[in-house]
Amino acid sequence: MKTEDLIAALAQDTAPRPRPEGRLARAIGPAFLVAGVLMLALLGLRSDLGEALRDPMIWGKFVLPALVAGAALPLVLRLGRPAAATRFSLLALPAGFVLLLLVAGYVLTPEGGRQMAWAGKTLWPCLVSIPTLSLAILAATLWALRSGAVLRPALTGAMAGLFAGGLGTLIYATHCTEDSPLFYGSWYSLGMLITALIGALIAPRLLRW
């Protein structure tokens, strides 16, 4: 086939193609639901959730993952578009919040209790549950990105992992009863970073084009 003939054929096909943001908008609801049901089935809500939500010191558990997901989302979508400007400085916001949590936790926790508050009682369940709950959301995000044109797949996968990890952690936080900022500032962050690592490892295979 001559190139000019190919051009003629391509030009006849002006049907609109789906964009990553459109696909993500469709897939994110079901994926979030799957993660929520998984949490309810395997872990369950914390029994004192309503009471806990009245304590502003506990709000950080929800603000942190929401900030991570909120900062990662625009990066994810822009990384799916060649030559679109990406502002990684957005990530300074959640990073700064982690720092704030750790400093506040350190100052507010009596000296003798810091070690215990930091290590908590559910470190491993936390580090395993966050990536697990995030998987469906990560899958939805990467599926949406397949309709994009990703030039830096590992980096894009990492950002998709942060976004998914943020939402997964938001769900996990409704189960977890560790309320010290020293605990969740450290281990929620690590859980989200593990999810980002998973994204960075699998995305290069899935986002090839």
Add this chain to the structure above:
Amino acid sequence: MHDTTADWSALLRAANAGDQRAYARFLAAVTPVLRAVISRRGGGEETEDILQEVLLAIHTRRQTWHEDQPVAPWAYAIARHKVVDAFRKRGRRVTVPVEDFAETLPAPPERDPTEARDIERMIDRLEPRAAAVVRSIGVEGRSIRETGEAMEMTEGAVRVMLHRGLKKLAELRERLIEI
């Protein structure tokens, strides 16, 4: 950058709104620039094959261009990715500096007629009706309406078949050279 690239945005915007003639002009405008870059990187006899691969990629990914974004850097980024990839799959490593696109003069087809061979093999692997539609429009130069009449299909069905055929073709080409 090329002076002409200012027009590219207008053409692609019209194309994305469904204007087929604008889309044909857009593709015809970027093609000589892409061909020159591929050829300069040592595309040799495979220049047209690689060029067609780039055009298919631009076609199937054209929704990733947003109207608030300049079109030339976008098109070059896609082309660069595909050119490097195409050479890599053929067992060669090249780097394509962005300046290549800006400095290279548009090149005419190297051989005339420049029949690319890869794409014929790919069309053979489409399902028969999709292959027939792509051939009718691409090789024989028929319009959608004429193709529909010849194949006893509605114009809508021809459009869908063409859309699927081209998408599949792009996917096949992405896998092709790994085999």
